[in-house]
Amino acid sequence: MSERQRRTLLEDVAREAGVSTASVSRVLNQAPHVSERLKAKVESAVARLGYVPDGSARALASRRIGAIGALVPTLDNPIFGTMADNLERQLKGHDCRLLLATYRYDLDDELQALRTLVQHGVDGIVLIGHEHHDQTYALLQQRQLPFVTSWQTSTTAQGPCIGFDNAAAARQLVQHLLGLGHRRFGIITAPFGQNDRARARLQGFTDTLTAAGCPAPQIEVVDYGIAEGAAACARLLTSDRPPSALLCGNDTLALGALLEAQRRGVRVPDALSITGFDDLPQAAFMTPALTTVSVPAKDIGIQAADALMGWIRHGHRPADITLEAQVKLRQSTGPVPD
Amino acid sequence: MSERQRRTLLEDVAREAGVSTASVSRVLNQAPHVSERLKAKVESAVARLGYVPDGSARALASRRIGAIGALVPTLDNPIFGTMADNLERQLKGHDCRLLLATYRYDLDDELQALRTLVQHGVDGIVLIGHEHHDQTYALLQQRQLPFVTSWQTSTTAQGPCIGFDNAAAARQLVQHLLGLGHRRFGIITAPFGQNDRARARLQGFTDTLTAAGCPAPQIEVVDYGIAEGAAACARLLTSDRPPSALLCGNDTLALGALLEAQRRGVRVPDALSITGFDDLPQAAFMTPALTTVSVPAKDIGIQAADALMGWIRHGHRPADITLEAQVKLRQSTGPVPD
DNA sequence: ATTATTTTTGTAAGCGCTTACAAAGCGTAC
DNA sequence: GTACGCTTTGTAAGCGCTTACAAAAATAAT
Secondary structure (H helix, E strand, O other), X not given: OOOOOOOOOHHHHHHHHOOOHHHHHHHHOOOOOOOHHHHHHHHHHHHHHOOOOOHHHHHHHHOOOOEEEEEEOOOOOHHHHHHHHHHHXXXXXXXXXXXXXXXXXXXXXXXXXXXXXXXXXXXXXXXOOOOOOHHHHHHHHHOOOOEEEEOOOOOOOOOOEEEOOHHHHHHHHHHXXXXXXXXXXEEEEXXXXXXXXXXXXXXXXXXXXXXXXXXXXXXXXXXXXXHHHXXXXXXXXXXXXXXXXXXXXXXXXXXXXXXXXXXOOOOOOOOXXXXXXXXXXXXXXXXXXXXXXXXXXXXXXXXXXXXXXXXXXXXXXXXXXXXXXXXXXXXOOOOOOO | OXXXXXXXXXXXXXXXXXXXXXXXXXXXXXXXXXXXXXXXXHHHHHHHHOXXXXXXXXXXXXXXOOEEEEEEOOOOOHHHHHHHHHHHHHHHHOOOEEEEEEOOOOXXXXXXXXXXXXXXXXXXXXXOOOOOOHHHHHHHHHOOOOEEXXXXXXXXXXOOEEEOOXXXXXXXXXXXXXXXXXXXXXXXXXXXXXXXXXXXXXXXXXXXXXXXXXXXXXXXXXXXXXXXXXXXXXXXXXXXXXXXXXEEOOHHHHHHHHHHHHHOOOOOOOOOEEEOOEXXXXXXXXXXXXXXXXXXXXXXXXXXXXXXXXXHHHOOOOOOEEOOOEEEOOOOOOOOOO
């Protein structure tokens, strides 16, 4: 066949349409002050030639790449999958792409990942939580890069924030259990050294317990996973004075705990109450259905996209948004056993 | 403070180091034929100036952007989250970024999403399954873009493929159940019109049943979700001649079915056997633990990254890779009731 | 020492767009 | 009819890199 031919360029479209390259560019970018006639000529030439603009060249010349970056701890946790999914879909509606990077809860890795995203020239950034490397904030600041933080209401307000109050929801769970007469609590939490959401939840738990004058809870710190939750539950149940209520930092740990309790013949909620956090799809379907907190993962994705695009396109820095995290009282919690 | 200053450019580094811009570029890109002395000079200048290269300019000049695109149906299904997570991490090891797009099992959307990824200039593409728009393949072909397909062993081999044999695994599940004496089957599957993996699984189920001379199974086609699985299970259990074994197209549907059966007091596996597909983390932890197929989501992500990077960097088109999908016989399947 | 090779470095021409600025067109008021 | 303002279009200078090609330096061969 014909030898590998040159791709169609904007210049070719201009020639074909009998106009200047600037005009073609204007039509393509929906610039103001373009006559209908010009628009029609260009569009037909584009169609005739099957022209596809080159993103790199456009990015270099315009200094926007049409993509934002998201830094998430991991996609192995479906709650972040849900957020990322909705973020990406909403961005698509704004004609924007998603560059995704994960950092396994390691804030050094996060900084590293941010650097490469910045290098790529992303137009904005979505961050999870407020705790980040100082240099992370410094880089964002220095580049004047629009960014939002998420998943946790702002306390320090380094940037616009789209989140919910983890501590308050945790408090509500404890209050619910206190109301049921519980006094001896166990807590299973993910490592919270680099994770302010986990820390806020834990703080919500312990503060409320302390305020109510309960004995100090036993705290198990374990990695994410059903097996990890189960093991932690086993340790708590076999301790000297086993708790009557188990507060878990997320649903996955709670599911592990629930299954372990059942395996040991400990009846939930009769002998042991268990709470989760996240409201994963399966939480409502367990027997007993899991008392937990429904986190607005979907909304965070959507609102983050809208907020960021508004900032990037129209320059107005978005306001903080506080979303609701609803406590779902279900069957895994009940009155304290006699 | 000082007025908004110009960013440090490669040119500045060259001046600072007293060398040409070409030399700086060579050092930065680890080109061959660079003396240690030059390298040291440039690196120190880079460090002194805190130079960060501009990805867009680099992309335009070099015609590679250092990112690949992945088109996944959805991230709401954690199995794709796992794949994406591992894909991204492995790419990071190759100093490559991930542009992620979802298409909700709509192949027109997929084509549209591919177009924007191509426009952005991605260096390669990861696709799920083999069934795609003709134009999807045409575009890939026309642009000579490295791509791999995944999740399903190749039959038509439009491109290198990293997958496993869905139909064979499905067949094994049925054979296991046939061996337990089952003859009346129900099938719960996701819509398979645009989803060759679901179709392969279904085909594996029905072909094996037909070959064994079983009566035609009742087939429920439902969307992804626990509730959907539960509802489908309810319909099957209340039909004229309820099945003794339920084959589910994925674990989420199977979990729904399992929970619904238990809610109705139908004992699993004594009165009803249930199988899943995917081996989600919770499958092993249900009571009874779910008989299912462990799919190599993690490995697919890793191998897809390696294969694609090998192709992009070194030009050798990767060979097909068939990964193992292991059937996990657990407690949700048992002998047919008398 | 001279020439042929090979390695290292520099020069400068793009990569394919966007956009500041200037020029042209057009309508209205005088 | 001319002058003025507004809208529409064109000209051309970049955007910040990479890399083909040429020149220079270093090394080997004669």
